Amino acid sequence: MSLFGAINTAISGLGAQSTAFGNISEDVANSQTVGFKRVDTSFVNYLTTSTPTENEPGSVVATPDYVNNVQGTITQTDNPLGMAIAGQGFFAVSKATSDVNNVPTFNPQQYYTRAGDFSMNAAGYLVNSAGLYLNGWSVDPATSAVNQNALAPIQVSQSTYNPVATSSVTLAANLPATPTTGTATAASPLSSDITVYDSLGTAHTVALNWTKNATNDWTVQVSVPDNTTGTTDLGAADVQFGSTSGNAVADGTIGSVAASATDPGTVTTSTYGAGATSSLSFTADFGTGAQTIQVNLGTYGGTNGVTQYAGTSYSLLGLTQNGIPPGSFSGVTTQANGDVVVNYNNGQSRTIAQIPIVTFNAPNALQSQNGQSFTATTESGTPLAESAGTSGAGNIVTGSVEGSNVDIATEFSNLIVAQQAYSSNAKVVTTANQMLQATLQMVA
Numbered sequence: 001m002s003l004f005g006a007i008n009t010a011i012s013g014l015g016a017q018s019t020a021f022g023n024i025s026e027d028v029a030n031s032q033t034v035g036f037k038r039v040d041t042s043f044v045n046y047l048t049t050s051t052p053t054e055n056e057p058g059s060v061v062a063t064p065d066y067v068n069n070v071q072g073t074i075t076q077t078d079n080p081l082g083m084a085i086a087g088q089g090f091f092a093v094s095k096a097t098s099d100v101n102n103v104p105t106f107n108p109q110q111y112y113t114r115a116g117d118f119s120m121n122a123a124g125y126l127v128n129s130a131g132l133y134l135n136g137w138s139v140d141p142a143t144s145a146v147n148q149n150a151l152a153p154i155q156v157s158q159s160t161y162n163p164v165a166t167s168s169v170t171l172a173a174n175l176p177a178t179p180t181t182g183t184a185t186a187a188s189p190l191s192s193d194i195t196v197y198d199s200l201g202t203a204h205t206v207a208l209n210w211t212k213n214a215t216n217d218w219t220v221q222v223s224v225p226d227n228t229t230g231t232t233d234l235g236a237a238d239v240q241f242g243s244t245s246g247n248a249v250a251d252g253t254i255g256s257v258a259a260s261a262t263d264p265g266t267v268t269t270s271t272y273g274a275g276a277t278s279s280l281s282f283t284a285d286f287g288t289g290a291q292t293i294q295v296n297l298g299t300y301g302g303t304n305g306v307t308q309y310a311g312t313s314y315s316l317l318g319l320t321q322n323g324i325p326p327g328s329f330s331g332v333t334t335q336a337n338g339d340v341v342v343n344y345n346n347g348q349s350r351t352i353a354q355i356p357i358v359t360f361n362a363p364n365a366l367q368s369q370n371g372q373s374f375t376a377t378t379e380s381g382t383p384l385a386e387s388a389g390t391s392g393a394g395n396i397v398t399g400s401v402e403g404s405n406v407d408i409a410t411e412f413s414n415l416i417v418a419q420q421a422y423s424s425n426a427k428v429v430t431t432a433n434q435m436l437q438a439t440l441q442m443v444a
Contacts, residue, residue, distance in 0.1 A: 003439075005048075005057045007432045012059035013425035016043055019062035020418045027406045034129065035072070035115030035372045036404035040065035041414075068363045068374065072114070072405040074397055080333055081126060083116035084402040087394025089357035090114055092385065093132035093373060094153050106133065106153060111373040112358055112366065112383070117401050120332060124156040126340070130371030136340060136353035137385075146354050151385065154340055154353045158329035161344040163201025165288075166323030169194055170296045172304065173319075175210060175218060176311040177252070183314075184212040189221070190314040196293060197323035198286040206284075208295065216241040216250050216308065219260060222267060222282045222295075229285040235265020237280040239297070241308040252309045253301050254278045276300055293321075324348060334398050338388045356385040357393035 020041040030036040042065040049056035074084040085091070090112035096104040102123065111132060118126045118134050126134040133153040137146050173192065176184070184190050189209035196206050207223040221236040238258050242250035257269045257278045266283040270276065281294045298305010327346030334340055338355035360366065361381035366374035376383050386393040 003432045003436050007429055009057035009059055010425045010428035010432070012061070014422060014429070016060045016062035017418050017422040017425065020414070021422070023062075023064060024411050024415050024418065027411050028408065031404050031406040031408055031411075033115075033372060033404050034117050034401050035113055036406065037066065037068045037070070037072075037114070037368075037372070038404070038406045038411075039368075040067055066364045066366070066368070067405060068366055070405045072403040074400050074402050076400050077117070078399075079117065079119060079401075080331070080399060081118045081120065082399055082401045083118060083334055083355070084397045084400040085114060085116070085357060085394040086397050088363070088392060089359045089386075089394045090363075090374065091116060092135040092151050092356065092358050092383075093128070094135055095132060095373075104133070104153075109375060110135075110151070110383070111369060111375060113371070113373045114402050115372040120156055124158065126154050126156070128371075130373065132371055132373060134355065136338070136355045139339075139351045139353055141350050141352065144351060148356075148385070151356070154355075156332050156340070156342060156352065160329075161324070161327035161346060161348050161350070163197060163199070163326045164322070164324040165199040165291060166196035166293055166321045167291075168294050168296065169196065169206070169319070169321045171208065171306060171319055172298065172317040173306050174311065174315040174317065175212075175306065175308045176313055176315075177308055178310070178312055179212060179314075180312045184210060184218075186211050192316055192319055194319050194321055196321050197325055198288045198291060200288055201324070201326040202286065202288075203325065204284075204286050206293070210314070213238070218308070220280070221260075221263065222265070222280075224282075224284045226286055227284050228287045231265075233263070233265060234282045234284060235267035236260035236263040237267050237269050239278075239306070251301075252307050253303060254297060254306060255300070257297065278305065334396070336388070336396055336398060338396055355388070355396065357388050357396070358383045358385050359391075359393050360384070 023039045023041045027038045042063045044061045044063055047058040093111045093113050094106040097107050098105050113132055115128050115130055117129050121127045135151040136154045137148050139146050189211045191207055191209045193205055193207050195203045197203055204226040209221045211219050213219055218239045219236050220239055222234045223232055224234055225232050238260050240256045242255050259267045259269050268281045270279045278297045278300050279294050281292055283290050283292045325346050327344030327348055330345045331343050339351045340353040341349050341351050343349045362379055365377055365379035367377050369375055388396045
């Protein structure tokens with residue numbers, strides 16, 4: 001072994017420990033960076049000569065040891081769009097390259113990140129603190145079908161929720177078999193009011209007024225104060241309980257519904273059939289054209305709608321309709337299954353996208369990029385986009401973010417070891433230098 005060889009080996013040790021210092025420095029500096037993945041250091045020995053009788057000093061090289069598959073601590077945040085991944089996988093994100101007429105263009109390269117501190121920017125895109133745009137699958141708002149064939153930046157539209165005209169009303173109630181004297185009459189009917197909507201989303205009131213004609217025989221009259229053509233009385237229907245239309249026994253369930261012979265108006269009724277829905281329909285005009293609304297009274301012979309059981313007072317159990325008033329954008333939220341949901345001030349919501357989780361066979365082999373992001377490599381394997389919580393993909397934790405996976409105590413321990421190793425290598429260099437000086441003095 002030569003003194004020069006010893007010096008060269010020690011100098012390679014100084015360089016390797018300097019690299020370790022650099023990795024430790026980067027880890028410590030990013031200990032509070034959302035979604036940051038630490039970089040450890042591995043040391044590799046290179047030989048020159050090594051036989052049973054001779055060994056020449058070689059060198060040591062420091063290589064990065066990426067730790068992308070170790071999760072950081074998940075903490076709650078007051079950001080409703082903040083998301084963390086519990087388990088394996090990454091969010092798919094894009095980088096904007098330019099802005100043309102306030103419309104961003106994106107780098108075709110796909111990026112991946114665990115930094116889920118997303119928020120909505122001025123253009124409606126979901127962007128994290130590193131400026132990366134969250135990608136997702138599009139969702140058909142009409143059918144809720146998810147298109148898993150393509151990923152694209154998610155943009156939230158703040159447009160108005162279009163109104164839907166009422167076409168159906170569902171009533172569930174119990175009519176008293178022995179109503180209190182003076183009630184259930186033409187002068188004092190048992191009444192239920194419900195708000196319905198026209199095609200412009202304007203609210204109107206419809207009253208269903210019940211009067212008792214005889215035992216098990218009732219009439220329901222439809223009153224629409226806002227009707228613009230003709231009278232506000234749109235007609236009536238006769239409802240019999242346990243009638244000859246199907247139920248010979250007075251069991252309190254609807255047996256028949258037929259348009260009133262004396263006041264049919266615009267009312268039409270359903271035909272009796274076992275298991276069929278009993279209903280009546282009426283046509284009103286709220287100034288937006290004729291609008292037909294069906295009133296569902298329940299199943300013939302069933303107890304899921306209007307019944308007539310013992311009692312003296314009217315009991316309303318449920319009254320709903322399928323119309324929707326116009327709504328303005330009120331906010332956007334994310335769900336645990338990855339759905340991005342837009343909410344409106346009319347109580348409605350609409351799913352516009354779904355966020356997948358992208359997994360890799362070898363996530364530690366991903367190429368690090370700026371902004372806590374990564375790109376795929378040959379060694380990392382093919383990216384697989386899966387629904388959250390399926391096929392090995394992690395679960396999405398909403399209202400939370402994942403912190404750095406750097407442990408300060410471990411880094412300080414590594415720092416002490418690296419410092420001592422560096423000093424030891426430096427000592428080898430100075431000792432070898434002293435030995436060389438001694439050799440030169442001998443020659444002199």
